[in-house]
Amino acid sequence: MGKRYYCEFCDKLFADNPTNKRNHLKGVFHQRMKKLHYDAFKDPEEILKEESCKMPCRQMETTGDCSFGDSCRYSHLTTERRQTLEKQVQAKRDAALKAQQEADREVRLEDWLVMRQKSGDASGPVSAQVAPPSLPPENAESPPVYSLPPALMMIPNLPPSLLPPPPGTNLQASREEWG
Ligand SMILES: [Zn+2]
Ligand SMILES: [Zn+2]
Known part of the structure; x- marks a missing residue:
């Protein structure tokens, strides 16, 4: 039994001799299968x-x-x-x-x-709502509401770092870590 050549692109097995191999590699079918194979990665x-x-x-x-x-x-x-x-x-x-x-x-x-x-x-003009961080919350039930200055509000899709903290966030708690 002679050597066999297997082409992975074409899933074809044939007798391994130079003529067969050259003809196959030059063949349109092989070229197309090879291109399809590489196109899959493109x-x-x-x-x-x-x-x-x-x-x-x-x-x-x-x-x-x-x-x-x-x-x-x-x-x-x-x-x-x-x-x-x-x-x-x-x-x-x-x-x-x-x-x-x-x-x-x-x-x-x-x-x-x-x-x-x-x-x-509910609580008056927006521009006055930025609570100075140095002030303690008025009481536990109504935490300060943080808001953006009007200039920033004109910008759509602000990065989260520029957005006010969600209501109820206790900014006082982490103040000392920054001190
Ligand atoms: Zn052509
Ligand atoms: Zn082939």
Whole structure:
């Protein structure tokens, strides 16, 4: 039994001799399988971008094959493959959007503005509400309400470090650590 050569790209086993091997590696099928394999590691958006710069390959379109194989300067992207890639790009965008929305949820300015509006109605002008840290809380049931200066309120999506502490936060407690 002679030596056998196995091509992992094509999942094909054949007699291992130089002619077979060379013909196989040069073959269109092998080239396509190899490209598909490496494309799997490429960003689908990148592939689409690269392919959209090329004209479609006439030979590929008419015969379903191209003698230039991988080195063809025209696009070999099939409609199905394009659709698959587009779906992948869309799925990636959806995931990114979802992650963004989750991040936004943590610092939702609108919610905070509503909260501020409510507490503002109850206890007078907002601008006067920044309690000086040196003053002790009036009593335990109504802790001081911290608010932003109007200039900062114009900026959407403030970083959490700039947002006022949630109501009830006892800033007095940690004051000594900073002293
Ligand atoms: Zn192969
Ligand atoms: Zn071609």
